[in-house]
Amino acid sequence: MKFLLTSxxxxxxxxxxxxxxxxxxxxxxxxxxxxxxxxxxHPWVGPGVKAWQFISGNSENPMVDLGWKSVGVLELTALPSIDEERWVQLVQETDVLLVSGGDALYLCYWMRQSGLADLLPSLQAVYVGMSAGSMVMAPNIGEYFVGWTPPGGGDETLRLVNFSIFPHLDHEMLPGNTMSAAERWAAGMQGPAYAIDDQTAIKVIDGAVEVISEGHWKLFSP
Known part of the structure; x- marks a missing residue:
């Protein structure tokens, strides 16, 4: 699978x-x-109007509204209650998965519960993540970003890439997301970690990592 991990x-x-x-x-x-x-x-973005804005392409984050041939909704919390033949082929045939932000551990839990996590490595689709949708691909997210707590605790995520992500670097609406905060977060991570702003993405194909940016970012090496 190809990954384009954005803030x-x-x-x-x-x-x-x-x-x-x-x-x-x-x-x-x-x-x-x-x-x-x-x-x-995540208490800031759902449920309610912001979920509708994302799905309908009316949010401030360009993903759903880019001009796709078609856009469908894959709600992971529903998948365990329906037969796999209702959705697996749909996912296997899609060109791109557009994964919203929110709470990374909640997303990780439902990716595993639904079976999507097991399916992801075999897909030919491009995976486009936003914020938590990007962070969930990492080995873990760090204590700084733990909100919703999974049944087993911890901050582990899917480990489909070998680095972690600190999104929304220096965002005006998130005064805590400074470079100094990112440095403290990175000091507690065991592997490579990127701090990225909203003008930055990380491209991963077959394990090869490339930063795509018109903003600013930093790689913290362990």
Whole structure:
């Protein structure tokens, strides 16, 4: 699977061009599934109007509204209650997964419960994450970002990439997300860690990592 891990969606031309290159065809010819599940676990963004804004493409974070051939909704909390043949082929045939922000551990829990986590490594689709949707791919998120607590505790996530992510660096609405805070967070992580702002994305194909940025970011090595 190919990953484009963003802080706040496809916010600039560099990220947009990278996404088109990863799809290997125009966005207008590509089918998407959006996953809003992470939003329900975070008190700031769900449930309610912001979940609708993401799904309908009316949010401030360009993902669903990029001009896809089609967009469907894949709600992970519903999947354990329906037969796999109702959704697995749909996921296998889609061109891109658009995964919202919210709570990374809540998203991780439902990715595992639904069976999507087991399916992800075999997919040919491009995975586009936003904030928590990006963080969930890491080995863990760090205590700084623990909100919703999984039944077993801890901060472990899916480990589909070998680095962790501190999103929304220096965001004006998140005064705690400073570079100094990112440095303290990174000091507690066991592997490589990136702090990225909303103009930055991390592209991963077959384990090869490339930063795509029109903003600022920093790699913290262990």
């Amino acid at each position: 706040a969606g496809i916010n600039n031309k560099s990220m947009h061009d990278t996404l088109v290159d990863m799809l290997d065809k125009p966005i207008a010819d590509s089918n998407a599934l959006c996953i809003p599940t992470a939003m329900y676990g």
